Amino acid sequence: MDKHIECDSIIIDYIVETNELLNQLENLIINAEIEESLKGYIDKIIRIIHTIKGNSMTMELDNIVKLMHLEEDIICYLRDNNIENIDYSNLADIFLNTIDYIRRETLKLKNKNYKSSDNSNLIKDIEKFSKSFI
DSSP, X not given: OOHHHHHHHHHHHHHHHHHHHHHHHHHHHHHHHHHTOOTTTHHHHHHHHHHHHHHHHHTTOHHHHHHHHXXXXXHHHHHHTTOOOSOHHHXXXXXXXXXXXXXXXXXXXXXXXXXXXXXXXXXXXXXHHHHTTO
């Protein structure tokens, strides 16, 4: 098989799966915000984040891996410490901003003009949020 075609196929598979997972994650986060609870959502959220992180690691998309790692740490900490008293609006904003960022990154991959965008503001927001309950 032509390596170029094989590479394109891998990229397309990554984009399709990532966008499907982002749609699921977005719905879970919005529902958690509405209900002001992660109960019933947290394990699904962790699985989705972990999958996106692993797939992005395979694609060497370190900017996405870093964001997913930080968000996975937050959600796991909330789960492991049974923390429910958080600002769900802020949590949703952070996750939805990350989802938007990843969608923009995958669109650049699809259009074959990929150069990673700065994610330092997102990282700062995530770190600031995590300090509010750790």
